[in-house]
Amino acid sequence: MIFRRKVVAELGVDAAENAILNKEVEGLSQRQIVLARFFRHRAAMISIIVLAILVVIVFSAVDFSLGPITLHGWWKYSITDTPDLIVKGCPGYSIGCPTLTVNPFSAHFGLGDHPFGQDDVGHDYFALVMRGAQRSMLVTIIIGMLAGTIGTVIGAISGFYRGRIDNVLMRLVDFLITIPAIIIGSVIGYHFGNLGATFLAFYLGLFAWTGLSRLVRGEFLTLRERDFVDAARVAGASNRRIIFKHILPNAVGVIIVSVTLLMSGAILLETALSYLGFGVVAPDVSLGLLISKYQDAFTTRPWLFWYPGFFIVSIALSINFIGDGLRDAFDPRQRRRISRKDRARSSEIKREREAL
Amino acid sequence: MRRLGTLVVILFGSSFLLFNLTAISGDPTEALRFSTDPKAAYQLHSLIRQLQLDVPPPLRYFLWLKGILGGFVGKLNMGLTRDGHAVTTRLVQAIPTTFRLVTIAALIALVLGITLGIITALRQYSRFDYVVTFFSFLMFSLPIFWVAVLLKQFLAIRFNDFLANAKIPPGWILVFAAVTAVFWAGVIGGERKRFYQVLGIAFTSAAVTLEALNLLNWYANPRLGIFVTAVAAIGIAYGVTAISVGLEMKSALKASLAMAAVVTVLYYPLQMIFKHNTNFRVLTGLVILTVLTAIGFSRYFAKIDRRAVTRTTIISGLFMGLLIFIDRMMQTWGPYQELDGVNGRPIPTIGEGNPQLSSHDFWITTLDRAVHLFLPTIALTLISFAGYIRFSRGTLLEVLNQDYIRTARAKGLSERTVIVRHALRNTMIPLTTIIVVDLAGLIGGAIITERVFGWHGMGTLFNEAINTLDLNLLMGVFFCTASLSVLANLVADLLYSALDPRIRVGGGK
Numbered sequence: 001m002i003f004r005r006k007v008v009a010e011l012g013v014d015a016a017e018n019a020i021l022n023k024e025v026e027g028l029s030q031r032q033i034v035l036a037r038f039f040r041h042r043a044a045m046i047s048i049i050v051l052a053i054l055v056v057i058v059f060s061a062v063d064f065s066l067g068p069i070t071l072h073g074w075w076k077y078s079i080t081d082t083p084d085l086i087v088k089g090c091p092g093y094s095i096g097c098p099t100l101t102v103n104p105f106s107a108h109f110g111l112g113d114h115p116f117g118q119d120d121v122g123h124d125y126f127a128l129v130m131r132g133a134q135r136s137m138l139v140t141i142i143i144g145m146l147a148g149t150i151g152t153v154i155g156a157i158s159g160f161y162r163g164r165i166d167n168v169l170m171r172l173v174d175f176l177i178t179i180p181a182i183i184i185g186s187v188i189g190y191h192f193g194n195l196g197a198t199f200l201a202f203y204l205g206l207f208a209w210t211g212l213s214r215l216v217r218g219e220f221l222t223l224r225e226r227d228f229v230d231a232a233r234v235a236g237a238s239n240r241r242i243i244f245k246h247i248l249p250n251a252v253g254v255i256i257v258s259v260t261l262l263m264s265g266a267i268l269l270e271t272a273l274s275y276l277g278f279g280v281v282a283p284d285v286s287l288g289l290l291i292s293k294y295q296d297a298f299t300t301r302p303w304l305f306w307y308p309g310f311f312i313v314s315i316a317l318s319i320n321f322i323g324d325g326l327r328d329a330f331d332p333r334q335r336r337r338i339s340r341k342d343r344a345r346s347s348e349i350k351r352e353r354e355a356l
Numbered sequence: 357m358r359r360l361g362t363l364v365v366i367l368f369g370s371s372f373l374l375f376n377l378t379a380i381s382g383d384p385t386e387a388l389r390f391s392t393d394p395k396a397a398y399q400l401h402s403l404i405r406q407l408q409l410d411v412p413p414p415l416r417y418f419l420w421l422k423g424i425l426g427g428f429v430g431k432l433n434m435g436l437t438r439d440g441h442a443v444t445t446r447l448v449q450a451i452p453t454t455f456r457l458v459t460i461a462a463l464i465a466l467v468l469g470i471t472l473g474i475i476t477a478l479r480q481y482s483r484f485d486y487v488v489t490f491f492s493f494l495m496f497s498l499p500i501f502w503v504a505v506l507l508k509q510f511l512a513i514r515f516n517d518f519l520a521n522a523k524i525p526p527g528w529i530l531v532f533a534a535v536t537a538v539f540w541a542g543v544i545g546g547e548r549k550r551f552y553q554v555l556g557i558a559f560t561s562a563a564v565t566l567e568a569l570n571l572l573n574w575y576a577n578p579r580l581g582i583f584v585t586a587v588a589a590i591g592i593a594y595g596v597t598a599i600s601v602g603l604e605m606k607s608a609l610k611a612s613l614a615m616a617a618v619v620t621v622l623y624y625p626l627q628m629i630f631k632h633n634t635n636f637r638v639l640t641g642l643v644i645l646t647v648l649t650a651i652g653f654s655r656y657f658a659k660i661d662r663r664a665v666t667r668t669t670i671i672s673g674l675f676m677g678l679l680i681f682i683d684r685m686m687q688t689w690g691p692y693q694e695l696d697g698v699n700g701r702p703i704p705t706i707g708e709g710n711p712q713l714s715s716h717d718f719w720i721t722t723l724d725r726a727v728h729l730f731l732p733t734i735a736l737t738l739i740s741f742a743g744y745i746r747f748s749r750g751t752l753l754e755v756l757n758q759d760y761i762r763t764a765r766a767k768g769l770s771e772r773t774v775i776v777r778h779a780l781r782n783t784m785i786p787l788t789t790i791i792v793v794d795l796a797g798l799i800g801g802a803i804i805t806e807r808v809f810g811w812h813g814m815g816t817l818f819n820e821a822i823n824t825l826d827l828n829l830l831m832g833v834f835f836c837t838a839s840l841s842v843l844a845n846l847v848a849d850l851l852y853s854a855l856d857p858r859i860r861v862g863g864g865k
Contacts, residue, residue, distance in 0.1 A: 013835070016529075043490075066756050171362065171365075171366065171678070174363075174366050174371070174845075175366040175369050175373075177368055177369045177836070178366060178367065178837060178842055179374060179837075183818070183833075183834060183837065186803075186818070186822055187374070187377060187378055187822065187830075190822050190823075192754075196693070261482045264497065268497075268499055271499050272499060272501070272804055275499070275501050275804065276803070276804065276819065277823075278822065288499070288501075289500060291499070291502055291505075292501070295501070295505045297510070298505055298509055305502075305505065309502040311501070312497075312499055312502070313494070313497050313498060313499075313502075315495060316496070316497030317494060317496075317497040320493045320496050320497055321493060324493070334698045345566065
C-alpha cells in the first residue's frame with residue numbers, strides 16, 4: 001500500500017485524479033466498464049425506464065398484430081369503436097374532453113372513461129394515440145434494425161477489403177446520399193403507404209443506412225491497420241474470423257450509438273411523412289397523422305393536439321438520451337466528472353506528497 | 357477534376373433511378389382514363405403528347421436529360437408541368453422564396469448554436485452545460501410541425517393580444533428578469549459568491565430595464581435613439597476588440613471607437629437619407645462605405661499588425677451598421693401596425709407577405725417581410741441549432757485536449773489567445789464542412805415548414821408534384837436539391853483541404 005501511495009505522490013494532482021479514475025476500472029473487462037459507465041449516466045437510465053414503461057403501455061393497451069400473431073389489448077375501446085360523445089363537464093362548449101386526472105386528491109383521480117378525450121366522431125382518443133405510438137415505434141424499430149444491418153455489412157466490407165469493392169460501394173452511398181431523406185420518403189410513402197406501416201418502414205430502411213455505412217467504413221479502415229489485426233493474421237486467422245472476432249467487437253460502440261441516433265431520426269421522419277400525407281394513411285393511425293388532422297382544433301380542443309405530440313417527443317427524447325449515454329460509455333476518452341470528494345482526495349494526496 | 361467527373365456520374369445515376377421509380381409507380385393519366393367527361397379523350401391525348409407519355413420511362417429519361425444538358429448551351433429545358441407551364445419558370449418563382457425562408461434561419465441557428473456550443477464546452481459539466489444539453493436534446497426530438505402550431509398559438513396570437521395593451525405586467529417582469537439573471541450567471545460562472553453577485557446584478561438591471569421600457573411605452577413604439585445607439589456602439593467596439601485581438605491592442609480599440617464616434621455623429625444625417633429614398637442600392641453603398649471607413653481608420657491608427665486591426669474594425673463597423681438598421685426598423689414598427697391590412701396584429705401566422713399592403717415604402721415592405729419570416733425562422737432555428745450546439749461543443753472539447761493547446765498554455769499565452777487563436781480556429785475546420793453540407797440540405801428540408809406556414813416555395817412544388825404525379829416538376833425540384841447537395845459536398849471537401857493542410861484532395865495513396 002505504501003508503495004502505491006508513493007507512486008501516486010510522485011505524480012501531480014492531475015495524475016492523482018487519473019489514478020483515482022483508473023482504479024475504478026482495474027480488473028474489469030471492457031464490457032463491464034462500458035456497462036458501469038452507462039449505468040452511471042443518469043439521464044440515460046431515466047430514459048431507459050421511461051421508454052420501457054411507454055413500450056409496455058403502448059403495446060399492451062390496444063390490439064397489436066404482427067403477421068399471424070395478435071395480442072389483445074386491455075383497454076376497453078378499440079380504434080374503430082365509436083362510443084357516445086361525452087358533453088358533460090367540459091370547459092367552454094367543447095365536447096369529448098379528457099377524463100384523465102393526475103391529481104391524487106381529486107375525487108375523479110384515475111383514467112376515467114376516456115383518459116385522452118374523444119375525437120369529433122367519438123373515437124376514444126387514448127386508443128388512437130396508443131395505436132399511433134405502436135405504429136411509430138414499430139417503424140422506428142424496423143428502420144433501425146434494417147438500416148443498422150445493411151449499413152454495418154456494407155461499411156465493414158468496404159472498409160476491410162478496400163480497393164475496388166470499396167470504391168463501388170462508396171459511390172453507391174454517395175449516390176443515395178444526394179437524394180434528401182424526405183424526398184425519398186415521400187416518393188416511397190406515396191406509393192407504398194397504403195400497404196401499411198410495416199412495408200413503409202421496410203422501404204425507408206432500405207435507404208436509411210448510408211450515413212452509418214460511412215462511419216463503419218471509417219472505423220474499419222483504422223482498426224484494420226492496428227497491431228492486433230496483424231497479430232491475428234500472423235496467427236493464421238481467416239478474413240471472416242478477423243472481421244467478426246477482432247474488428248467488429250471494437251467497432252460495436254460506433255455502430256450502436258449511430259443506430260440509436262438513426263432510430264430517433266426515423267421516428268421524426270415517419271411522423272413528418274405521415275403529417276405530409278405520404279406516410280401511414282387512414283384508416284390506419286399514426287402520431288403524425290393525428291397531429292396533422294387536429295392541428296386546427298388547437299384552440300377548441302387542445303388535447304387532440306397535445307397527446308400525440310407528447311408521445312413523439314418523449315419517445316424521441318428518450319432514444320436520444322440513451323444514445324448519448326451509450327456514446328459516453330463507449331468513448332474511452334470520455335472521463336467522468338471529477339466529484340468534489342475525488343478532488344478533496346487528490347489534494348490530500350498532494351499534501352501528503354509535499355509532507356514527504 | 358476526377359472528383360467532379362464522379363459527381364456528375366452520381367447525379368446522373370440518382371436522377372435516372374428516381375425518374376424511373378416515380379414513372380413506374382404511378383400513372384398520371386389514370387384519372388382521365390376512367391373519366392366519363394366527353395372531353396376526357398381529347399385531354400388524355402394532349403396530355404400524352406405534352407408529357408411524351410408514349411415513350412417508355414427509361415427512354416423518356418434521356419429526353420429529359422437532353423433538355424437538362426441544353427443548359428450548357430443556354431437552352432435549359434426541364435419540360436412542362438401537367439398544366440402546361442415550363443418547369444423552369446415555376447422553379448425560378450419558387451427558389452427565392454425558399455432561399456429567403458432558410459438563409460436567415462440558418463444564419464441565426466449557426467451563430468447561436470456555435471456560440472452556445474463554445475460556452476458549454478468552456479464550462480463543461482457546469483449547471484449551464486447540463487441545462488443547455490437538455491434543451492438541445494429536447495430540440496432534437498421536436499417535430500417541426502408540432503413546434504410550428506405551438507408557436508402560432510403561443511407566440512403570434514398571444515403577442516398580438518399583448519400589443520393591444522403594450523405593458524408587461526409586474527409578474528412577468530419578475531419571471532423574465534429571473535430567467536435573464538440565471539442565464540448570465542450560468543454563462544459567466546465562477547465561484548459561488550461571484551455567481552450570486554452576477555445573479556443579483558443581472559436580475560436588478562433586467563427588471564429595471566423592463567419596467568423603464570414599460571413606462572416609456574416602448575413596446576408599442578420601440579426605438580433606440582441616438583443615445584442608446586452611441587452607448588451600444590461603444591459597447592460593440594470594446595466587445596469585438598476584446599474577443600478579436602484583445603483589449604491590450606490599443607490601435608484596434610482606437611479604430612473601433614472612432615467607428616463608434618462616426619456612427620453617432622452620422623445618426624441624424626442617416627435618418628434623413630432613410631426618410632427620403634432608400635433601396636437596396638443605397639444600403640449596399642452604405643455597407644461598402646462602412647468597410648472603406650474602417651479600413652481607413654485602421655490604416656491611420658495601426659502601424660503594425662494591420663491585418664488583424666482592419667479585420668476587427670470592419671467587424672465592429674458592420675455590427676454598428678446593423679444597429680442603425682435595427683433602429684430604423686423599430687421606428688417603422690409603429691406606423692406599420694396602423695396600416696390597413698395589419699390592424700394592430702403585426703405577427704402573422706401564415707403567408708410570406710401581406711397582400712393588402714398599400715404602402716410601397718422600402719422600410720414598410722422590408723418590415724412586412726421580416727414579420728412574416730418571424731415564426732418560420734424561429735421554428736427552423738429551434739430545431740436546427742441544437743445540432744450545432746452539440747457538434748461545436750464536442751469538437752471544441754476534443755481540440756482543447758490536444759497537445760498544441762497545452763503547448764500554447766505552457767508558453768504563457770493569455771487564455772483568450774489560446775481559446776480564440778488556437779482552439780477556435782481548429783474547431784472551425786470540421787464545422788465548416790458540416791455547415792456547407794447542411795445549408796444545401798436546408799433547401800430540401802423546408803418542405804414541412806413551408807406547408808405549415810403557407811409559403812409557396814420548393815416544398816410546395818414538391819408536394820404538388822407528388823400529389824398530381826407530375827414527373828417533370830418532381831425531377832425539376834430533385835435536380836435543384838441534388839445538384840446543390842453534390843456541389844456542397846464538393847465545396848466542403850475543397851474547403852476542408854484548404855483549411856487543414858494535412859489533408860490533400862485526390863492525393864496521398
